[in-house]
Amino acid sequence: MSPPSPALAVSGVRKHYGDVRAVDGVSFDVAEGEFVGILGPNGAGKTTTLEIAEGLQEPDDGTVRVFGTSPWPRDPALLPRIGVQLQASSFFDRLTAREQVTTFAALYGVGQARADEMLELVGLADKADAPEKKLSGGQRQRLSIACALVHDPDLVFLDEPTAALDPQARRNLWDVLREIKSRGKTIVYTTHYLDEAEVLCDRVAIMDHGRILAMDAPARLVRGLEAATHVTLDTAVLSLQTAKSLPGADGAETDGVTVTITTRTPAPLLAALAERDAVAGLTVRTATLEDVFLHLTGREYRA
Numbered sequence: 001m002s003p004p005s006p007a008l009a010v011s012g013v014r015k016h017y018g019d020v021r022a023v024d025g026v027s028f029d030v031a032e033g034e035f036v037g038i039l040g041p042n043g044a045g046k047t048t049t050l051e052i053a054e055g056l057q058e059p060d061d062g063t064v065r066v067f068g069t070s071p072w073p074r075d076p077a078l079l080p081r082i083g084v085q086l087q088a089s090s091f092f093d094r095l096t097a098r099e100q101v102t103t104f105a106a107l108y109g110v111g112q113a114r115a116d117e118m119l120e121l122v123g124l125a126d127k128a129d130a131p132e133k134k135l136s137g138g139q140r141q142r143l144s145i146a147c148a149l150v151h152d153p154d155l156v157f158l159d160e161p162t163a164a165l166d167p168q169a170r171r172n173l174w175d176v177l178r179e180i181k182s183r184g185k186t187i188v189y190t191t192h193y194l195d196e197a198e199v200l201c202d203r204v205a206i207m208d209h210g211r212i213l214a215m216d217a218p219a220r221l222v223r224g225l226e227a228a229t230h231v232t233l234d235t236a237v238l239s240l241q242t243a244k245s246l247p248g249a250d251g252a253e254t255d256g257v258t259v260t261i262t263t264r265t266p267a268p269l270l271a272a273l274a275e276r277d278a279v280a281g282l283t284v285r286t287a288t289l290e291d292v293f294l295h296l297t298g299r300e301y302r303a
């Protein structure tokens, strides 16, 4: 049996702006139901890639297929199947939150009940009658997601939906994104936040200078580094001397308050610590996507 065709297939896409190679030969597939993040620093080419996939821009080279169809030139048959939230959302003037979503719903021939359901989904039911201008940044982001979802698209594109939000608003949006995924939608989103993508995405594409440097499940990318794990304990629980002698310990150092043990084989080390009843207050730090970025580019990650 042949594998199901992907929701999105991007192949050899390039886009130049004058001398700037914004997208420089990008290829990836997104399966139906997958949540994929495109990550990278400012100017990496994330938005341009997304806009080409959405059919908002024509690539200089390469092909895109959304559910098997080219999104460029605009295909009216495809539009109901995709939802797009742009980085800079624009709303209709002077409308309340509910009126904004209702207007988008009407454009797609969708009823009021669905518009209200979307406000509920993004946690804005209690702000339904507030003018859009009076919403906070996070609430406005959620409103634009409600508008992008109102016609029940199968594939949702979100460009930095969590940018410029405070930590609590970001967490609230994570719940919204998880809910969208649990409804079986395919999500492709861009973000600067590697930690966020690590917890939300099935797979991430790490972009830099217009190219995808790696694409895989976050855990697999991190595991591929074979980076050391750092186990930290209070010096009152364990001395530096003892720490160095434990099975699995590759090395240890202390700052006077804590002892940090470096290990590439955490299992025997953790077992030895448990045997000594030395696990109280223990913290374990493994590699993250930031370490993957450093490994791929030779640079520290700066969003």
Ligand SMILES: Nc1ncnc2c1ncn2[C@@H]1O[C@H](COP(=O)(O)OP(=O)(O)OP(=O)(O)O)[C@@H](O)[C@H]1O
Binding pocket: 017, 020, 021, 022, 040, 041, 042, 043, 044, 045, 046, 047, 048, 049, 192
């Ligand atoms: N319309 C445009 N005209 C000229 N250059 C552009 C245009 N849009 C983007 N660029 C340039 O193309 C490169 C990629 O930009 P793009 O917006 O795709 O990156 P990004 O990863 O989305 O960045 P950010 O995270 O800051 O949004 C950058 O160097 C940018 O300055």
